[in-house]
């Protein structure tokens with residue numbers, strides 16, 4: 340695996356308006372530094388503890404994105420430094436992020452995770468729950484978070500027609516939410532296997548791991 344070649348190749352295929360999150364979960368610091376030395380400054384992790392450890396060891400001009408499912412009791416370990424939390428799927432979680440952000444005198448950017456896949460195992464809110472949340476009074480009281488867009492994960496399938504319709508649904512949901520929340524700008528969708536399709540469907544942020552760093556070994 341040549342991380343620098345992989346990264347340069349992927350970056351050369353991305354339209355200018357699409358942000359690349361290099362998903363470095365399970366990978367050692369040496370791999371992340373290879374990407375860093377190619378110019379990559381946005382890294383995505385799915386475990387808060389692992390991200391905090393890497394944050395401590397890596398240069399400080401990196402933007403750290405939390406792309407995994409967030410447990411409320413662990414928000415405090417990333418509130419000081421996280422740049423974007425992709426997986427917000429409840430008001431309770433948002434409230435905790437707001438509370439921890441306030442302690443550090445920060446405003447933390449978040450994406451609402453919308454459930455677009457059929458699989459029950461995938462997290463996320465319905466489009467109407469997201470809309471209700473954004474219009475609620477409780478939400479307007481949270482001063483230390485900013486919802487900047489939506490995130491979704493398509494069904495794990497080879498059926499690209501299905502993946503495409505799920506991506507289109509997320510784009511549609513974004514457009515509807517943006518009509519009343521003009522601040523929204525980000526659609527986080529697309530991974531190694533489907534990021535080109537996601538971009539065709541309107542993605543503005545892709546989360547690519549194995550195509551950069553190689554396949555993961557979870558043992």
Ligand SMILES: *Cc1c(COP(=O)(O)O)cnc(C)c1O
Nearest residue numbers: 362385406530531546547548549
């Ligand atoms: C692991 C992960 C990715 C990256 O997956 P690859 O297939 O390795 O590109 C993207 N998004 C989320 C939420 C992930 O957990």
